[in-house]
Amino acid sequence: MSHAGRSSLPKALFLTLVAALVLGLALVSAGCGGDDDNGGGGSSGGGSTGGGPAQGPVDKIAGWGLQSPGTNPFDKGGAEGLSTAAKLLGAKPNFLSNITFDQSPQVIDRLVRDGYPVLISNGSGFADAMLAAAQKYPDKWFMVYSDLASTKGLPNAVGIKINWSEMGYLAAAIACQSSPAKKIGLVVAQPIPAYTHAVGGAVQGAKAACGAEKDMLTTWTGTFDDNAKTKQATQALISQGAQVIFDLQDAATVGVQSALKENPKIKYVGTTFDRTSDLPKQIITSVVNDFDVGYGKTAELLKDKKLEPKVYLYGVKEGGLVLTSFTNVSPKVEAEGKGLYNDIKSGKVKPPAGF
Numbered sequence: 001m002s003h004a005g006r007s008s009l010p011k012a013l014f015l016t017l018v019a020a021l022v023l024g025l026a027l028v029s030a031g032c033g034g035d036d037d038n039g040g041g042g043s044s045g046g047g048s049t050g051g052g053p054a055q056g057p058v059d060k061i062a063g064w065g066l067q068s069p070g071t072n073p074f075d076k077g078g079a080e081g082l083s084t085a086a087k088l089l090g091a092k093p094n095f096l097s098n099i100t101f102d103q104s105p106q107v108i109d110r111l112v113r114d115g116y117p118v119l120i121s122n123g124s125g126f127a128d129a130m131l132a133a134a135q136k137y138p139d140k141w142f143m144v145y146s147d148l149a150s151t152k153g154l155p156n157a158v159g160i161k162i163n164w165s166e167m168g169y170l171a172a173a174i175a176c177q178s179s180p181a182k183k184i185g186l187v188v189a190q191p192i193p194a195y196t197h198a199v200g201g202a203v204q205g206a207k208a209a210c211g212a213e214k215d216m217l218t219t220w221t222g223t224f225d226d227n228a229k230t231k232q233a234t235q236a237l238i239s240q241g242a243q244v245i246f247d248l249q250d251a252a253t254v255g256v257q258s259a260l261k262e263n264p265k266i267k268y269v270g271t272t273f274d275r276t277s278d279l280p281k282q283i284i285t286s287v288v289n290d291f292d293v294g295y296g297k298t299a300e301l302l303k304d305k306k307l308e309p310k311v312y313l314y315g316v317k318e319g320g321l322v323l324t325s326f327t328n329v330s331p332k333v334e335a336e337g338k339g340l341y342n343d344i345k346s347g348k349v350k351p352p353a354g355f
Helices: 003-037 073-089 104-113 124-136 164-178 193-209 227-239 250-261 291-303 331-346
Strands: 060-064 092-096 118-122 141-146 157-162 184-188 216-220 244-248 267-272 283-289 311-314 321-323
Touching (some): 060 073, 060 104, 073 118, 073 291, 124 157, 141 291, 164 267, 164 321, 184 193, 193 244, 216 227, 244 250, 283 331
Parallel strands (some): 060 118, 118 141, 141 157, 157 311, 184 216
């Protein structure tokens, strides 16, 4: 073997090692550049959490409801809540009305095309469409107000959940405290998640304050807007001995109240909204949902870049549920009702979990 033949092997090996070293340095350099570009937004990108969309103030936000703020108190609360969120975020709000569940995917697509970074549906019935959109548009925030079982692990989905269980518990317990015979009646629409949770809480509230579940007579009407049907259902509960009525009927609460006006000795506990002016001579109190708290606190988290993709629960402790002034009852009954509310707030009384 010649001298040249003996030295060619080390030279080839040397060149191979040099090439490998250069390639390795290039990969390391590229990796460092990737950290800068994909590190979750950083301060210049508005911030983000867990790979989700940017956080911080935004220029505009959009929301919508099943009906109109002018005709439905729930959507009135949603529109006002959206305005509160917008002020906190320095954004311009856009609340759309009369959006059906079937229409919502197309509405969401249009709002995304229009550049809205945050979309909030005012109602749990939009949840499926919102979660599907969250998968489709990972750079936008999708928030469901009222009730959401799970974000399904999506980094850009948020639930703003009313503690319906606490609302039902409070309404039933206060109704029991106000009923001499400990017999109350509940008129409820359909078994949507929110109302199912509320009824579950009401059952526990009736057990605690009336003595047994059977002391609360319950009618599922199957409607949200048929006032004739809800009036008939309320009259039936009164004929069965219910001395205090409360309801979860949305727009068809009008029918419930119509029946009560024809039975002036029957008392009433309002839910979700302040019903004082509706039945001033019969109402005891209302367990009011404060839309501004749920919308507002979630907006504050987004503004401060602390929002997490999870379901946030707003109840008594968080200020999301409040009682209106007590009327048409004795000071003793008023003290019992306020005492129960404060016991829930302090944690002394723990209604069933809101999930």
